[in-house]
Every structure is written in C-alpha cells, then in structure tokens.
Amino acid sequence: MGKTVAAGLLLSIACHGCTTERAAPVSSRSAAPKMILIIGDGMDQHQITIARNYLVGYEGRLTLDTLPERSSVQTQTLAEEDPRVPEYVPDSANTATSMASGVVTSAGRIGTTAGTDRDTLSIMELAAAAGFGTGIVTTSSVTDATPASFVAHVNQRLCESPRAMVTSNPTNPAFASDCSKDLKSNGGKGSIAEQIAASSIDIVLGGGVRNFDQLAEGETTRTVSDLAAENGYRLVRTPAELAALTVGGKVLGLFAPGTMSVQWRGAGDARAEEVAHVDGRAIYPEAFGCEPNPDFAMMPTLESMARAALVQLGDGDSFVLMIESASIDKQSHLRRPCGQIGELKQLDETVKMVLDYARAHPETLVLVTADHSQAAQLIPETSVLAALNAASPGHFARVRTLEGAVMGINYATNDSSSQEDHSGADVPLFAYGPGAEEIPAQIRQTDIFGLMLGHLGLAPPTSAPTP
C-alpha cells in the first residue's frame, strides 16, 4: 500500500495510507543520512539581491538569507584542447560534473573528463550502489546539462536524445567534443535520455518529453519512454498524475516538451531592451512590474515536484536528491528579469519546504548553491551620469518593485540579438544540517562532491578519473 505524493506526514499534509515504515514518528526514525542538494542555475549574488528586492523588499529576508551557514564556491573549468590550461567562465555541464563527481572538466562535458573523455562516477551512482535512494528534480528538461551530469556520461551536453546524437551533432563551437563516440552502435552509452531511461535513479522529475518520445537508437518501434517503462519507470505526465502517485518503484515525470514554463514574466511580456538614443538623448525604457506567466498554469511547481520526490524517497533510508531551479539561468540568458525573479522565488519556496523537512529529519544535510554566475547586473535605474545621457549598453530593464522603487537591471555580456553569456564569479553556498558549520568559508566546486560523500558515509571512488 502506498501513500499519495501530495501527502507526506512530514510535509504537514494529511497522509493517506502511509506505511508506518516509511513515515514513522520522529522518535523512531532511523538516522540514515539524507542529502539534499539544491542548485539555482546561474544564481549568483546579483540574482539573489535582485530577487530579494522584488520579492520581500529592501527590509525583507528570503528564506535563503536565513540559512545558518554560508560559504563561497570557486568554479573551475579546463580547456578541452589543453586540459592543463584553465578557462575562467564555466558552463552548467562542467560545473554540474564538478559537483556530481568531484572532477574538473571542460565546458559542455557531461560526466566525462576533459580531453581524455573518461567517464566520471557520480554521487548518484555511488549512492545507488550503496542501496541508497536517488532523485533528480529540475525545471529544465531532465536531459539538460545540470541534471544530466548527475546520471549520464557523454562528450557533449547537446547529445540529449537519439535524434540529437545524429542530427544535431555539435553545431555549437563552444563545445569542442561531439556525440558520435557515445552512440551505442559505437560502443557508447547512448544519448542522455537513453541513459536516464536505463538508470537506477528512483525518481526523475522535470521537462523534456520530446527527448523521450523518440525511437531509441537502433529501435524500429520502441521509444526511449518505452525503454524507461521496461526498466521499471512509471511514466507521469501531468501535475494531477504527480499528485495521485503512490509510493514505490521508479518514477519518470515529464511535464513539458523541453524546459518547463516559468512562473513569472514581465507585465505584458516585457523584457530588457536596448536603450534608444534620439538626437543624442538617452530614452530610458519604461519601468515594468512582474505578472504570472499564463503558460505556467499547467506546470507543477518546483516545490511540489521536490515534495513528491521526498515522499517517494521516504523517511527511513538514506538518499541523495538534487533539485534544480534551472531557469534563473535561462531567463537571464534571455534578458527577462521577471522570469529570473519568479524562478528564484520557486527555489526559495522549495528551500523553505526542504528546511521544514530537514528540521523534522535532523539527519539531513541541505546544501543550496549555484553552478555559475550569470549576466544580469543590478545597476542604477538612472545612471549617475544620466544628465550626460549616459545609459546602459547592451540590454537594460527598469523593474518597478512592490515597495514603489525601481531597479535597473542590465544584460551586457555580448551584443547578440539572441542571448547573454555566463559570467565567472564565485557563487554562494548555503548550508543547513549536520556538519554545515564545519564547511570552510571558501571552497571549490569539487568540494561539494566530497561534502555529499562525507555526509552519506560513502567512500570516494578508488580510481578517480583525472583529466
């Protein structure tokens, strides 16, 4: 008999049909260590300050701000062509690989080493081998770089689906390697979607249906979803199905064709734009507020997905759960400040729920971090030199906050019409739980792997791959 997903006793919701084994009272709970890693993609200090100003005002505090311990995380990236040389701005693939596997690699790589293309061993694989529960929750496609790095091993983040392996082979010159070596027919493990379908991860929730509703490599009738089902995955496609889910077995929940829709957008879909100059005068853009994104209506929230994962993983056993708010990054790429703020709100609400869980389960270590920093900068809403008609280059937005002031937010890493680049500053780490107070004030991203291993009592891989 299972319990419904929307119904964990520990999550303050009525629990129908809970087994006592999986939802025992606090006093009798096992102390099996539990590990929850929450990643705000691109959530650097600018994004946090911007979101705080909008969500709770300049005198308010985010839940993030209340976490008791804080560190700063240096990202590290190697050049694919010469892995002895660093690059100073990472992508989500190499940073997630650093967190998941403790290995520094090159931009675009998923669970593989720079140059030498050896598979790394992820915390999820080590946890599963130890019999622990494992879960991945994201608002992106589950095949996107951050979640993929916790479960898959491919040359290149774009190798998401069987079709991508052969038709979308790397057209992005930023990523030096390609997918061909990873084809099953070439002795590889197949696309990221196929590797997820073949995996032992207990629960995988996010977007990306289109990568699973394709024929698998070498198959004439079976899709990747079919392979997942054969491997024991129950397939979930709607928030209603998620809410009705019973505990047990493996779950693959996919709620959007690709990236899940975001919760907020600028009023009237406003975003940052280039500042017009007319007769030498800078015409600053109109200020706008944020509004709900209608496309979000059919999405489960990040918090509800994370809650469902916690219920599936249960209260008794050890587990490792990675939860990602992916579109803080994606909306910053697209110069959409309200989108970013809404996705940071989703993360903050998830952190609140997870902290409640961790208080009830003191054997839980919660780490909240970002994978890399992003383009958006909080700048004056009118330049100090506005009288001289100075204005932001690049793209600029003026966002009206709920306390009646205006934030200036610029996006100026490149002048393309399509999207911004990442930036390379250290990112924050917030921590709650056993050992949190012992985390040094400054760490490297690979140390997050060690912190997770240590908390779970897992031995490090005996032959860690080196670049």
Added chain:
Amino acid sequence: MGKTVAAGLLLSIACHGCTTERAAPVSSRSAAPKMILIIGDGMDQHQITIARNYLVGYEGRLTLDTLPERSSVQTQTLAEEDPRVPEYVPDSANTATSMASGVVTSAGRIGTTAGTDRDTLSIMELAAAAGFGTGIVTTSSVTDATPASFVAHVNQRLCESPRAMVTSNPTNPAFASDCSKDLKSNGGKGSIAEQIAASSIDIVLGGGVRNFDQLAEGETTRTVSDLAAENGYRLVRTPAELAALTVGGKVLGLFAPGTMSVQWRGAGDARAEEVAHVDGRAIYPEAFGCEPNPDFAMMPTLESMARAALVQLGDGDSFVLMIESASIDKQSHLRRPCGQIGELKQLDETVKMVLDYARAHPETLVLVTADHSQAAQLIPETSVLAALNAASPGHFARVRTLEGAVMGINYATNDSSSQEDHSGADVPLFAYGPGAEEIPAQIRQTDIFGLMLGHLGLAPPTSAPTP
C-alpha cells in the same frame, strides 16, 4: 622615547626604543579589545575572482580566501527626496556611513541622515570618547567618502575642502544635498578636511594634500594643515618620514595630492576598450598583462601604512582602525582591470599582515568587507556566440594571466566615455577573531557598526538618529 614606525616588535621587525608599556611580551599584554575593519572599495565577488585568477591562478588561494568566517552583507540606501523609499544601488558615502554609524542614509551623504540632515555618531567618535585609540588608513584622499564617513558630518561627499565648499558646490546631480549648510559661517562644521584637522583621530594616513594645503574657511594665512598642526597633528608627507616616525601624539600623513597612485596598470597602460566591428566582424581587443605603475614608486604601500598605524596605536590599549583599499573601485570606474587587481593585491597583503597581528593579539576582531559592488564582470574572453560575431557591448578587456590563459572582463553599466556606475549586489564579509563564528551568514551593512561596538564593549548611541 618613541619607537620607529617601521619597527613594531609584533610585526616581526626590530623595535628600537620601544616602551615596555606599549610593546610588552605576549604573556603580559592586556586583553583590551581591538577592532580592525578593512574595506575593499567596490570589492565584490567578481573583483575577488578576477584578482585570484591573476594573482595566484585558478588553483591558488588569496589570503582573503583563508579567513575562517564568511557572511554576506546587504547594502541599503534611501532616496534623499523621500527617505521612506529605497534605492537599490549605493555609493561609498552612504555605505561607509552605514558601517561607521549604523544608520541607513542617502547616496552622497557623509555621517548625516537622509532628508533630515542630522549628524550620526560614528564608531570612531564613540571609541575616542571611551579613551580608545582611533585610526584611518586609505589609498584615496583621506577626505574621500569612505574615510570621511568615519570622522566627518556633511551633506555631501564633494564638500572635501574649504574651496570645494564654495566653488565646487554640487554639480553632480546624483547627490541631492549641498555644502552650504556645512560652512562654519553658517553654523556648520566646515569641510571634511577641516573636520579631520579638528578631530581626535590618532592617526590618519592616505592621500589628499591638496585639500589641506588651502586656506581654512575664514582664515587669511592659516591653511587646514596649519589648523591640524595646532590641533596636535604631526604632518607626514613621504614614505621616508612615515618610516622614521616615532610613537606618540597624533599623525596626519598625506602622500599624494588626491587619490594615491595605484600599484599596477595594464601593460603599456592598456585598459578596457570598445570592441570594434569591421564589416560586421567583431575585432576582439588584444590580450594584455599587468605591469607596475611607474607613478606608484613614491607611494607607501597600503600594508606599510596599516603597519605604521598599528605601531602608533600600540599593543596595550583598545582601538578601532579602518583600513581602505580605495582604488579597487576607482580603477573599475575607469575600466582598468590591472589597476583593480593591483589594489586588491594591496588589500590582500594588508590582510595577511593584519592577520599576523591578530594572531599575536587574540583580542583583535578583524572584519574585511566591501562597501558596494562594482561594474567589472568576469565574462568569457570570447563569447559563446563569437562565431556569430557577438562581443561585449560597453568596454571590454582581455587580460592574460600568469598561467597562460585569458580572462574576459567587461565594463558595461553605462555608455559614457568617462566612467562606470556601481552595482547593487550584496558584498562579502570575511571575519577573524573573537565572536567571528557567531556572525550570521547574512547581515545588513548597518550590522557591521553593531559588531564593532559589541567587540569593543561600547554602548550604542542613546539617541540614534533616524531618517
């Protein structure tokens, strides 16, 4: 009998003529609490990561990175016209006032409240009233916003000198208030330089001679320097005089007409520049390294000034010492990455010396922080979209590091030809010493005042001014 400044026993240099009272062996030292606040002006996480990459490489650690405790500091700024409404990007005047006095005020204000123009009470004034030592060390003019906020009270940061009070009255529309109310002839306290000259701060070191070698207000023959001398200040003008200084009395050391020259510059004086586009192609600027700035030759280092201040303040008594590396900010304003890196190097070397002092004087609390964030961003040295000829808008530099890689650094807060704006992200706080481990992971800038008061055992002002 005094001891020479370059000769503190505790600073590992031979001490000639030390009095046993001021340089007793460790075992007999008093536990009088000592407070050292180090401010990197504009030193946000981008500036720190950029400097680390250059100074110690991607596998190295700055001294800053080794401080045991870390917090994040929210800056707060009010609108002068309506102090109930926040602004989201501060300046160095209001942020230094927050740290010095625990009061949130408007941009440009020095030790006065937004709108109501009431004088605040600074940690230096409270410490002096308690009989503690006081010191201010900066690489800017000592009359510049950050140091001024610890000692002076004026409407406006530009009121630096008697001449500025009447001839340079606010032409900068970013700062709403003006100097006239602060004229002594109008019942005010006079310019910042005159307030420093009349102060009880034990040691003041930095730049700004030109603000002191002016006739004081209402005087026909006496300069501000003359007034300082009459108030007991010994005037020091060269590194040699600083090195020969004996302990005792008050010291005013001014080593440059205005801001002190910085230690480094780009090779051949290179700085960030606009990316040229020729026939639709982006022509990225040539990468450059850093080199010593010849103008720095006649300057004392920040570390040597801080060391001199520590010797003057002695080992026995309580003191509060503010040390600022000012030109991390100023060089970022001017789009000079090597200048920023060199001034962060000066700060890091000073932190190292101060930590040595604090280890020998465990009654010392060391706080290192920034006042606000800045424009410079670490971005890809070639855009992910470089194949599409995307390049940084604004001003862009490619800095070649000592480990053979290249950092992209952009400055894109406004398109003026003169200088960048600040940015508004939370800034880091690093801490070492008694109580450091109890500092919350997230604080506000005004909390720094409380931390200093608490460490020194001083009571908060009974009638704190409110906006």
